[in-house]
Structures are given as structure tokens and as C-alpha cells.
Amino acid sequence: MNLENITKTYNLKNxxxxxxxxxxxxxxxxxxxxxxxxxxxxxxxLIKIMGLIEKPTSGKYTINNTDISTLNDKELSLLRMKHIGxxxxxxxxxxxxxxxxxxxxxxxxNPEIPxxxxxxxxxxxxxxxGLQERINHFPKELSGGEKQRIAMARALANDPxxxxxDEPTGNLDEENxxxxxxxxxxxxEKGKCVIVVSHSDNVKKYADEILIIQKGKxxxxxxx
Amino acid sequence: MKISDIFFVIKRRFLEKxxxxxxFVSCFLIFSLLISLTIYHYFNNYKKDELTRNSFYRxxxxxxxxxxxxxxxxxxxxxxxxIKKRNQGTLSLTMKNFANFKxxxxxxxxxxxxxxxxxxxxxxxxxADEVVCATKFYPYEIDERNGFNHKYFIKDKNLIGTSFTIxxxxxxKTLKIVGTYDYFKVMDSMNTCYINEELFNxxxxxxxxxxxxxxxxxxxxxxxxxxxxxxxxxxxxxPQTSNGDMESLKYIPIFASLLxxxxxxxxxxxxxxxxxxxxxxDYGILKATGYTNKEIYKIELLENTLIFTLCFIITTIxxxxxxxxxxxxxxxxxxxxxxxxxxxxxxxxFLLTYLIIFILNVICLKFLMKYLINNRSVxxxxxxxx
Numbered sequence: 032m033n034l035e036n037i038t039k040t041y042n043l044k045n046x047x048x049x050x051x052x053x054x055x056x057x058x059x060x061x062x063x064x065x066x067x068x069x070x071x072x073x074x075x076x077l078i079k080i081m082g083l084i085e086k087p088t089s090g091k092y093t094i095n096n097t098d099i100s101t102l103n104d105k106e107l108s109l110l111r112m113k114h115i116g117x118x119x120x121x122x123x124x125x126x127x128x129x130x131x132x133x134x135x136x137x138x139x140x141n142p143e144i145p146x147x148x149x150x151x152x153x154x155x156x157x158x159x160x161g162l163q164e165r166i167n168h169f170p171k172e173l174s175g176g177e178k179q180r181i182a183m184a185r186a187l188a189n190d191p192x193x194x195x196x197d198e199p200t201g202n203l204d205e206e207n208x209x210x211x212x213x214x215x216x217x218x219x220e221k222g223k224c225v226i227v228v229s230h231s232d233n234v235k236k237y238a239d240e241i242l243i244i245q246k247g248k249x250x251x252x253x254x255x
Numbered sequence: 256m257k258i259s260d261i262f263f264v265i266k267r268r269f270l271e272k273x274x275x276x277x278x279f280v281s282c283f284l285i286f287s288l289l290i291s292l293t294i295y296h297y298f299n300n301y302k303k304d305e306l307t308r309n310s311f312y313r314x315x316x317x318x319x320x321x322x323x324x325x326x327x328x329x330x331x332x333x334x335x336x337x338i339k340k341r342n343q344g345t346l347s348l349t350m351k352n353f354a355n356f357k358x359x360x361x362x363x364x365x366x367x368x369x370x371x372x373x374x375x376x377x378x379x380x381x382x383a384d385e386v387v388c389a390t391k392f393y394p395y396e397i398d399e400r401n402g403f404n405h406k407y408f409i410k411d412k413n414l415i416g417t418s419f420t421i422x423x424x425x426x427x428k429t430l431k432i433v434g435t436y437d438y439f440k441v442m443d444s445m446n447t448c449y450i451n452e453e454l455f456n457x458x459x460x461x462x463x464x465x466x467x468x469x470x471x472x473x474x475x476x477x478x479x480x481x482x483x484x485x486x487x488x489x490x491x492x493x494p495q496t497s498n499g500d501m502e503s504l505k506y507i508p509i510f511a512s513l514l515x516x517x518x519x520x521x522x523x524x525x526x527x528x529x530x531x532x533x534x535x536x537d538y539g540i541l542k543a544t545g546y547t548n549k550e551i552y553k554i555e556l557l558e559n560t561l562i563f564t565l566c567f568i569i570t571t572i573x574x575x576x577x578x579x580x581x582x583x584x585x586x587x588x589x590x591x592x593x594x595x596x597x598x599x600x601x602x603x604x605f606l607l608t609y610l611i612i613f614i615l616n617v618i619c620l621k622f623l624m625k626y627l628i629n630n631r632s633v634x635x636x637x638x639x640x641x
Contacts, residue, residue: 139256
């Protein structure tokens, strides 16, 4: 993933706010990146742009040498489906579907996963995140930590090479936070590019690289 | 994305409260559309039947004296089936070709005038000058009282003079069919008129006139034959091919159909909009996990189509129950089906209703998806920012 001079501005009541200002960075596979910074520093905006959830105002963003600004809806969706797994702070689970069904959801559009394998794969992912007892529960019946782990299992459903997590432990206690970070670290060790936006200093223990963002700019970059 | 996968996404939200309300409203709309289109269908058919079934509209009357040579010339014209002296002189001639429903002449008036007879209603004839017609028995159907069915009536070639024993309000009398009452210009058992048996043979026939009727094969050829008669210098009379009252009435169901379609559009638009807005963060989740706009459109389209199909089936059952209830009410069935041989279900109305609802669904959905989903970022959808 390569970001070149990425800028994102918002218009708010006749005022232009710059969330990201000419940010340039290159992310590699097999590493866990921690993006840190104060509230409003632009770190969430950055991860949303990287997850194709938002579009940059200017700059060039490439994934596997593909410039995303040249892609149409179908191509962007294909990229999201195959290459990106996004874990949101707010979980964003489908309330009408059970835990395992939420995990199956991304697999429905992936022709590489046969229909008969979907349930088996969803169950193994839920087992991986320690939720094998909760597969038939609806999101409203689960705690915040459990929801976050379902969101993580869903993000892994199509075996993407990039995992993006926006404040994945923001709503969780310390115990759940440790579980989540351990899973993310395992994923990076398996060769995936894991990028975590977090307020928590605990993330530093797991990160291979730490990026500090201030006022939309990359201030420091630490190799651990 | 396969249909079974779409079912996976919508299976639980399909029967949510919002959709149930939508279904109730859709049932009402479909019912209104079905009724409007059915009435329109019958009005249209009525006019068509009037023109195609009733020979009156393809009969050119020639009142002037014409020579045998001219008769021969007319008979040899294209589209002319026959030329016949008008058969008003005898009783049996009021129905020239009774076996063929289409060619029945149905007017008893001249005979009544000639014999100074009166049509009475609500009772059987008591005096010698009284004639009773089936329609005048309403709401009592004369055919029900006598096992007198349509098929028998239509097939019988010589019903004039046929005796029927009729029981009415504990009075039993044997009456004879004297002719038919000209009501809707259509032959029907409800149109039959009866007279006392003993009086039948004393009736004075109508004076024959030197009028001729020229039967034309099709309505659209009447004008062509008429112009030839004009060139031959023969006075003729072409019957009016449309009834003014019916023409103007026709606009009521057209207007009702258009109004029902417009209201359907507005209601469907409103409900789909509400539904999309309610599920907007769900679409955000789908988009974030890799679904295309087209796949989301398919999900929504299938869900709405299922709702409408379910409503259509329910409404059709209700409609059929109402329909069969109505046609069993004598007066309604008489009015609605007077110009038709069989009780035909308006299949076109059903198909058209479903088509209208489906097209409205597609149009509303396309527009709303573009407006509410396609032009927004995934983040806006997730955060439900509209």
C-alpha cells in the first residue's frame, strides 16, 4: 500500500478543515503498524481512506500498484472484498443476522469460497477468536468484546492480505484489548499487513512500526 | 450473487414491522388497481361486444323500394352476407336466426304497440293485455324458478311460442314466450317476455313493411358498402356504431386506473425511501465488506418483488372472492356480463396490475438507490449521514 501526498479536506459550515495534509507513506506485508495521535489528528481519516471507505481529496493511493482513483464501483468493491478486511470501533454488525451469519456475509460474494465451505469457514474463524459458544447469538445478545471479535472474524472471512482496525479496542476492557491485539499480532506474523489505529499505549507492545500523526501530518515514525 | 444468497441476507428482516405495514398498503393499492383495470376491461369489452356481437351495428337499413335487379347487385357486393326483407310481420320473425346468438333481432316493441299490450312488473299476467318480461321480475330470476338455463335457451331454435310454467308468489301459470325485450340489444334469458298461453294465438302480427336489411360481414366494412349504396342512389340508414353514454363513461375507469397508478407510485416511492433510509447502515456494512451497488440493488429488488408478489397473491384471492360474490348477485351479473357469453376473468387486468407494480418498484428503486446509496461514500452510509 502506497500513499503519496494524500490530502483530505472537509467543508464544515463555510470552513475548510484539513484532516490529512500531504501524507506520504508505504506499508508492507508481514508487519503490524500502529497509527497513533490525539483526537482529531486525522488517524481515523487515514485508515478510512486506506480501507476505501472514504476518498482522498487529492494525492495518489495505490494497492498492489493499482491506482484506486482510476477504479469504478465494481473494481473498488472487488478490491475491498478480496484484499481488505476492516475492523470498526463501532463493530457495524448486521443486527438481523446471527454471529456466524455476520461472518458468512462477505463470503456470499466471493466466488473462490464454495457455498458448502462457508459455514465451516465461519465457524473456524469464530473458534479462532474464541467465540465458538456464541455462533447462534444475535449481536444484541453479545458484549462489546464479543462483538469486536465477530467483527474481526468477519474481516478475515475472505482471507484478505490487509487488515485495518480503527480503534478496535476503544470500547473494550483491558482483558479484551489484550485478546484483540494478540490476534492482530498473530495475523501480521502470518504475513498480513495489519494497520491499527489506537489511542492505547498497549498497542506499542505489539507494533512493528509506530506512526504518530499530528494535525494531519506524519510527525514521527518509529521502527521497533 | 445467487438468489439463495440474497435470501440469506433478507431472510429475517423480510417480516419486520416496516415490511408488514408496507404489505398492507400494497395489498390495498393492488386491489384498487385491479378493480380499476377490471372495470376498464369490461367497459372496453362491452363496446367491443356491442360492435362485434350485435348484428345491429353491421346492418344497413334500406327504406326505399328497390328493384330485384338492385337486390341482386347488392347481394353480389363484397362484404354483404345477405339482404333480407325486414321481418316484422310475424311473431317468429322477431328472431330470425335464433341458433346464432349474434344474429338475433330483439325488439318486441312493435308487437306490443300493435296489440296494445302492456309490460307489467312484479307479478304474473292476469289480464289479456299483459305481458311480463324476465327483467321485470328482478330481483327474482325467472330462470332460477324454472330450471331455465342459458345454454338451453341459446341452443333452442324455436323458443317463440314455447310454454313455461312459472311459479311466482304462490301463483302458478303457464305462459308462452312472445319475444324478447329490447334492453341492452343483446339476447339473453333475462330478456324474454311472456304472455298468457291462450292469448298467444290471438295476437295480431305486425304489418310487413318494404324495408330491407343488408347484413355486412364486419363492422369496419359497413362504411364501404354504404358508400356503394350511395353511388347506386339507394336511400339507406347506417346505425350509430357507438353509444355516446358509454363513450363518456369509459373515461371514469381510465381516470381511476391512472389515479390508482399515480397513488401507487407515490406510496411505493415513499415506502421504498423509508425502507432504504432505515437500512442505510446495513448497506454501508455490505459496501465495506465488498458488495457492489448492483448487488445491493439486487438484494433490495428481490425483497420488494417478494413483498409485492406476496401481496399480489393475497389480493388476487380476495379479489376473486369478491368477484364471485358479486357475479352471484343477479342484477350485478346481469349488468356486468350482459354482453358476454361466459363469465370471463379479466386476465389482462391481473397481468397489467402486476406489471405496473413491478415497473413502479424498479423505477423507484433505481432512482432512490442512485440518490441515497450510489453517490455516497461507504463512511456516510455506515454513519447514516444523509
